[in-house]
Amino acid sequence: MAGVPVAVGDSVVIDVVGMTHEGQGVGRVEGYTLFVSGAVPGDRVQAEVQSIGKSFGRARLAALVAASPDRIAAPCEIYEACGGCQLQHWGYAAQLRWKREHVAGVLARIGKLPVAPLEEAAGEAGGPGTADAAQAGVREIAPDAGRAPVVVLPVIGMDEPWRYRNKAQVPMAAGIGGHGLIGGFFEQGSHQVVDMEACLIQQEQNEETVRAVKRIARSLGYSAYDRATGRGLLRHVVVRHAEATGQRMVVLITNGRDMPHADELCGLIRQDIPGVASICQNINTSATSQVFGEETRVLWGDEVIYDEIGGITFAISARSFFQVNPTQTERLYRTAVDYAGLTGEETVIDAYCGIGTITLFLARHARRVYGVEIIPEAIEDARRNALLNHINNAEFAVGPAEVVMPQWQAEGVAPDVIVVDPPRKGCDPALLATMLELRPARIVYVSCDPATLARDLRVLEDGGYRTVEVQPVDMFPHTVHVECVVGICRVDT
Ligand SMILES: C[S@@+](CC[C@H](N)C(=O)[O-])C[C@H]1O[C@@H](n2cnc3c(N)ncnc32)[C@H](O)[C@@H]1O
Numbered sequence: 001m002a003g004v005p006v007a008v009g010d011s012v013v014i015d016v017v018g019m020t021h022e023g024q025g026v027g028r029v030e031g032y033t034l035f036v037s038g039a040v041p042g043d044r045v046q047a048e049v050q051s052i053g054k055s056f057g058r059a060r061l062a063a064l065v066a067a068s069p070d071r072i073a074a075p076c077e078i079y080e081a082c083g084g085c086q087l088q089h090w091g092y093a094a095q096l097r098w099k100r101e102h103v104a105g106v107l108a109r110i111g112k113l114p115v116a117p118l119e120e121a122a123g124e125a126g127g128p129g130t131a132d133a134a135q136a137g138v139r140e141i142a143p144d145a146g147r148a149p150v151v152v153l154p155v156i157g158m159d160e161p162w163r164y165r166n167k168a169q170v171p172m173a174a175g176i177g178g179h180g181l182i183g184g185f186f187e188q189g190s191h192q193v194v195d196m197e198a199c200l201i202q203q204e205q206n207e208e209t210v211r212a213v214k215r216i217a218r219s220l221g222y223s224a225y226d227r228a229t230g231r232g233l234l235r236h237v238v239v240r241h242a243e244a245t246g247q248r249m250v251v252l253i254t255n256g257r258d259m260p261h262a263d264e265l266c267g268l269i270r271q272d273i274p275g276v277a278s279i280c281q282n283i284n285t286s287a288t289s290q291v292f293g294e295e296t297r298v299l300w301g302d303e304v305i306y307d308e309i310g311g312i313t314f315a316i317s318a319r320s321f322f323q324v325n326p327t328q329t330e331r332l333y334r335t336a337v338d339y340a341g342l343t344g345e346e347t348v349i350d351a352y353c354g355i356g357t358i359t360l361f362l363a364r365h366a367r368r369v370y371g372v373e374i375i376p377e378a379i380e381d382a383r384r385n386a387l388l389n390h391i392n393n394a395e396f397a398v399g400p401a402e403v404v405m406p407q408w409q410a411e412g413v414a415p416d417v418i419v420v421d422p423p424r425k426g427c428d429p430a431l432l433a434t435m436l437e438l439r440p441a442r443i444v445y446v447s448c449d450p451a452t453l454a455r456d457l458r459v460l461e462d463g464g465y466r467t468v469e470v471q472p473v474d475m476f477p478h479t480v481h482v483e484c485v486v487g488i489c490r491v492d493t
Contacts, residue, residue, distance in 0.1 A: 005030040006049045006057060013065055016043040019098055021106075021451075023086030023480045025061075034059045040090045041098070042068025070094035076200045083188040085201060085478040096155045096474060099482040103450045103472050104152040111454030113467055116149035152470045156331050161477035164325045166241050166307075168199070168206040169291060172217075172224045172234045181224050183214050183237055191227065191289070201478060205241040205275070209248055212272045213237050217252075220265060225255045227287075233260070235284055236291050240316065242307035243326045247277040249305045251318045253284050253291060259299065266300035278302045280318045292319050296377070304381065309333065312360050312389050320378040321354040325475045332446065332473045332483060333361045336419060339444045339469070339487035342366050346416035349408070349440075351401040351431065356382030356394065358419055358446070363394045370413060371396045372404040402428035409438055419444045426452025429459070436463035443488040448475075453484060464492035 006012060006029050014027035016039045025039025027047065036047045038061040047059035064071075074080075074088035087095050100118065107113045158164065172183040173193035184196030198207055217234060225232040236253040250269055252259070259265070259281050266279050279300040284293030296303075296318045304315040307322070310330045316322045323329040336358055340348065342365035350359040353371030355378050363369045363386075371394060373379050379398045386394045397404045401420075418440045420427055426449065427435075435443065436459075443465060447453035457467050468487045475483040 001052055001054070004052050004054075004057070005032050006034070006052060008049055008052060010049045011046060011062060012049065012059075013044065013046050016041050016045060016068070019102075021102060021480060024058075032057070036061050038089070040068050040071050040094070042070055077198070078185075078194070078196060081187055081194055082185050082196075082199075083190075084185050084199065086480045088478045092157065092161050092477065095477065096157045099155045099472055099474065100152060103470060103482060103484055106450040107150060107152065107454050107457065107467075107470065109454070110451055111457045111461075111467075113454070113457060113461070114147070114149040116151050118152070147466065148468075150467045150470060153472070155472040155474050155482065156328070156335075157474045158325075158327060158477055161474070162200050163203050164327060164477065165199075165202045165206065166243055166326055167322070167324050168202050168210055168237075168239050170196070170210050170237045170239075172236060174224045174226065174232070181214065181218050181222060181234065183210065183224075203241050203243070205246075205248060206239050209239040209241070209250060209273050209276075210237060213239070213250055213252075213269065216265065216268045216272065219268070220261045222260070227289075230255070230287065233258075238282075238291070238318070240305060240322070241275075242305045242316070244308035245306050246275045247305040247307075248273060248275045249278040249280070249316075249318065250276060251280045251282055251296070252299075253282045253293070255285055257283055257295075262299055270300065276301070277305050278318075282318055304384075309357065310361060312357075313385070314355055314357060314360075315381050315384045315388065316355060317377045317381050319375055320381050321375070323357070323475065328473055328475045328483075329357075332475065332485060333358055335471045335473065335485040336421075336444050336446055337361050337365060339442070339471075339485060340365070340417045340419060341442055342417065347414060348417045348419065349405065349413070349415045349438075350419045350421075351405065351427075352420060352422045353382060353396070354378050354421075356385050356396060358421060359394055359396070360385060360389060360391055362417075362419065363391045366417075367393065369394045370408060370415075372399065372401045374398070374400055400428070402430040402434070405431055405434045405438075409434060414438070415440045417442045417444065419446065421446035422452075424449045424452065427456050432456060432459045432463075436460070439464075439490060441490050443490075445484075445486040445488060447484045447486065448481065450482065450484060453486065457486070457488070460488060464490055466491045 016025035018026035024035040033056040044066040046063040048062045070091040170183045182195035223232040225235040238251040240249040282296045348366045348369045350371045353373045359371035382396045
């Protein structure tokens with residue numbers, strides 16, 4: 001390709017100077033950018049060019065010439081094959097530093113926001129990897145913050161960043177030669193299932209439950225669903241572990257309503273899995289890669305399990321969203337409540353509220369809170385959770401937030417604060433438009449995708465709001481994902 005200094009198949013020695021949002025090392029050859037999978041900043045590598053484009057190419061790490069001081073041996077045996085983690089070969093402190101730089105870079109590039117130099121932000125908080133960062137970093141979000149640069153605080157990391165996930169979602173497939181049943185993870189960049197016995201970011205209870213369910217399913221002769229033919233029974237096994245109560249839930253996602261040997265299945269699960277409180281079947285006959293179908297039925301036990309965060313008890317049903325890292329969730333929610341700046345007099349809307357987790361945290365500090373969420377079972381859980389915790393100033397609605405919010409507006413609901421916690425794709429444009437019409441004094445944005453966050457912040461900034469402070473929280477150590485809580489205030493008073 002004209003103007004590109006390398007060709008496919010070339011071998012080049014490069015210094016790795018950055019990391020992409022997908023976890024590939026970034027290096028340059030005569031100013032031309034190469035993404036090198038498996039490389040980390042600080043490495044000098046011999047890279048074999050695999051593809052080239054006009055502005056960047058991709059390369060394979062052929063040999064490590066000199067290792068970065070932050071490079072470590074990934075502790076997980078299946079790390080190379082598995083698509084679940086991307087950063088296990090990089091020291092945790094370096095991961096946290098990169099996550100903050102990544103967030104700051106995306107806010108500047110996509111959101112066109114002025115971001116305070118990292119040294120200034122570092123001075124605001126306790127430093128990466130410390131829980132103190134939450135306390136030290138949260139400052140008053142006031143309208144007179146004006147157009148000061150956005151402060152992106154150091155990431156709140158975990159003291160022990162392993163075994164944190166309370167939910168495992170395991171795709172099932174036929175074993176070698178199309179026989180038997182395996183379940184594990186999708187190979188990087190494919191839908192090929194690799195059998196898995198252990199995963200270091202899962203809580204041990206989940207590992208144990210998945211192993212037992214696979215063993216039982218094999219003993220009952222269950223077949224695996226085959227995406228190509230649309231035949232076979234078991235699509236996914238989803239298990240949850242509630243850390244505070246020890247309860248476990250097993251959900252078998254099947255390609256049809258028939259659940260052969262259901263009584264025997266439940267008997268064996270109850271016998272082999274301690275703490276199991278709920279066994280459900282979810283039916284998904286769609287040809288999509290979506291995990292859950294619309295219909296869930298209880299095979300044995302309760303339809304929910306119970307967990308606790310920050311002294312509030314939550315009922316969680318099979319399809320409901322519940323944050324996967326309980327230790328970090330409490331830090332995330334406390335930051336969101338701090339940024340809301342409540343005095344007890346405010347009306348608050350929590351959009352994309354799930355089972356009412358943030359809503360109920362907010363309710364303890366507000367006059368009235370409204371939560372909206374699209375999954376009906378999640379709202380059933382949210383209402384149950386309000387009752388369970390004797391919280392009577394919370395009201396919930398089912399539906400798309402972008403539809404329900406204008407209805408509330410028409411009914412005269414006038415929020416002082418709006419909290420949003422959308423899925424990866426960010427807020428619906430109609431929702432952002434309604435938020436700008438409602439003109440709350442503060443907005444708190446909880447985001448799991450810095451790029452869509454930055455896009456939405458630009459809309460809010462153009463509509464009279466200022467992004468004041470961003471607190472990244474490491475909900476997903478050893479992966480490229482990073483969660484952010486953002487304090488935003490209205491400036492066009
Ligand atoms: C990232 S989760 C946050 C849930 C909750 N705040 C929590 O921390 O547990 C996003 C939630 O938005 C819901 N959701 C997705 N699209 C939605 C929409 N258009 N309107 C309302 N809720 C939606 C999902 O079902 C999910 O529960």
